[in-house]
Amino acid sequence: MRYISTRGKAPALSFSDVLLTGLAEDGGLYLPETWPTFSQEEWRAMRGLPYPELAARILAPFVGNDIDTQTLRQLCAKAYAGFDHPAIVPLTQVEDGLFVQELFHGPTLAFKDMAMQVLGQLFEHVLTQRDSHVTIVGATSGDTGSAAIEACRGRNRLSVVILHPKGRTSEVQRRQMTTVLEPNVTNLAVEGTFDDCQDLVKACFADLPFRKDMHLSAVNSINWARIAAQIPYYVYAALNFGAPDRDVSFAVPTGNFGNILAAWAARKMGLPVRHLCIGSNRNDILTRFLNANDMTMKEVVPSLSPSMDIQVSSNFERLLFELLDRDAAACARIMTTFRQSGHMDVPEQVWEKARTLFSGLALDDAATETEIRNLHQKSNYLADPHSAIGIAAGRRFREAGVPMVAMATAHPAKFPDAMVAATGIHPALPVHLEDLFSREERYRTIPATADAVKDAVRSAVLSNAE
Numbered sequence: 378m379r380y381i382s383t384r385g386k387a388p389a390l391s392f393s394d395v396l397l398t399g400l401a402e403d404g405g406l407y408l409p410e411t412w413p414t415f416s417q418e419e420w421r422a423m424r425g426l427p428y429p430e431l432a433a434r435i436l437a438p439f440v441g442n443d444i445d446t447q448t449l450r451q452l453c454a455k456a457y458a459g460f461d462h463p464a465i466v467p468l469t470q471v472e473d474g475l476f477v478q479e480l481f482h483g484p485t486l487a488f489k490d491m492a493m494q495v496l497g498q499l500f501e502h503v504l505t506q507r508d509s510h511v512t513i514v515g516a517t518s519g520d521t522g523s524a525a526i527e528a529c530r531g532r533n534r535l536s537v538v539i540l541h542p543k544g545r546t547s548e549v550q551r552r553q554m555t556t557v558l559e560p561n562v563t564n565l566a567v568e569g570t571f572d573d574c575q576d577l578v579k580a581c582f583a584d585l586p587f588r589k590d591m592h593l594s595a596v597n598s599i600n601w602a603r604i605a606a607q608i609p610y611y612v613y614a615a616l617n618f619g620a621p622d623r624d625v626s627f628a629v630p631t632g633n634f635g636n637i638l639a640a641w642a643a644r645k646m647g648l649p650v651r652h653l654c655i656g657s658n659r660n661d662i663l664t665r666f667l668n669a670n671d672m673t674m675k676e677v678v679p680s681l682s683p684s685m686d687i688q689v690s691s692n693f694e695r696l697l698f699e700l701l702d703r704d705a706a707a708c709a710r711i712m713t714t715f716r717q718s719g720h721m722d723v724p725e726q727v728w729e730k731a732r733t734l735f736s737g738l739a740l741d742d743a744a745t746e747t748e749i750r751n752l753h754q755k756s757n758y759l760a761d762p763h764s765a766i767g768i769a770a771g772r773r774f775r776e777a778g779v780p781m782v783a784m785a786t787a788h789p790a791k792f793p794d795a796m797v798a799a800t801g802i803h804p805a806l807p808v809h810l811e812d813l814f815s816r817e818e819r820y821r822t823i824p825a826t827a828d829a830v831k832d833a834v835r836s837a838v839l840s841n842a843e
């Protein structure tokens with residue numbers, strides 16, 4: 378399998394090279410040159426497979442010849458061995474026709490573990506094969522950071538530098554990152570927003586000599602491997618509801634557009650996905666786009682769902698490229714103008730195409746709190762603020778006869794203040810995180826400048842090499 382850039386000016390790469398490269402050299406995002414598909418018979422044959430086995434089947438065509446099937450199966454088995462639920466992604470019914478798939482049973486209690494644990498295994502495997510080392514530079518609004526750190530900690534072929542927006546994550550989220558003291562881990566608190574952090578990461582990648590010197594790689598969903606590893610749980614849910622012989626819809630709390638893009642990718646592979654529903658918080662650029670073709674950046678407002686406090690949804694570029702029928706020049710033009718003007722001029726026919734499949738619902742903090750409370754009172758289900766937004770979107774757009782599966786993306790214990798305010802319940806952290814608040818923290822605060830990040834990356838790489 379070869380991968381091409383959404384901006385058309387970077388070399389096509391293999392899966393392993395895309396894994397190690399992250400962002401394409403022309404600033405674009407990698408996508409498969411052609412979409413692999415499964416036949417009806419092949420989907421049916423996957424019903425009932427244990428999750429790790431299913432994940433290996435779905436990933437196999439994306440990985441191509443780079444990793445043999447048996448090794449891929451072993452890597453997936455290792456990736457999910459530490460999850461605390463035998464089903465890995467259990468499904469629960471909360472209302473008539475409305476289901477929740479929990480994606481937070483991994484080590485850091487967020488859906489990021491679903492892909493990041495696989496990436497940790499893939500990096501280790503490919504870097505060992507090549508006898509090589511990479512420096513991961515990542516941005517987080519709260520969850521990617523700890524999941525990446527957890528997947529990479531103590532691996533001597535990886536240095537990991539994570540940028541988080543200072544004071545804009547929950548305290549549990551921050552501590553999950555900053556209390557990991559392994560020498561290959563560096564945490565930077567950036568004086569800015571998540572969008573600033575993401576831009577700084579992209580600026581590091583845009584500096585080609587720096588990128589080469591530091592052997593930069595990415596763990597954000599700009600890295601295709603992240604999206605690929607998020608596809609299997611949509612397949613798992615759909616097969617459980619009778620796919621390919623029955624349609625299913627998904628509702629996803631959305632920020633960087635990675636998770637819902639994986640659902641869309643599953644559909645491209647032939648899974649009968651009827652509808653994709655986006656849940657946003659007050660940072661509602663995607664919902665404004667779907668409702669009124671208004672993709673205009675506004676100031677990022679802190680919310681009860683901090684991991685979705687995002688205005689520049691990186692992965693939208695991948696959808697745009699596809700809806701432009703893979704016209705890379707047009708995609709590059711639209712993206713460049715968006716970054717210059719703060720407004721994305723999406724052609725009317727592209728917007729119309731997007732609206733046939735996607736719908737969006739935005740909830741402010743008060744509505745999020747009400748949703749958490751109602752879910753708890755009426756369905757006895759405790760949803761964190763992100764998941765609650767997804768569930769509300771699912772309820773809004775569910776259709777009779779088509780199961781609507783909302784993705785629960787984080788454990789409620791990651792957001793105790795919001796949970797107490799909505800329900801009076803303070804959800805307990807699992808045993809392995811019980812002492813989180815007494816652990817030593819280590820991080821540095823830096824201004825939101827590319828120079829400050831590059832200096833920090835250089836010193837992280839140097840000290841890791843010592």
Ligand SMILES: Cc1ncc(COP(=O)(O)O)c(C=O)c1O
Binds near residue numbers: 519631633635636
């Ligand atoms: C708990 C949680 N929910 C939802 C999201 C949004 O996911 P995405 O950025 O893939 O749209 C995130 C961040 O990625 C998150 O951490």
Ligand SMILES: N[C@@H](CCOP(=O)(O)O)C(=O)O
Binds near residue numbers: 520597633635685
């Ligand atoms: N919500 C994310 C932001 C980064 O998104 P990613 O999927 O591109 O890694 C977070 O919690 O860090």
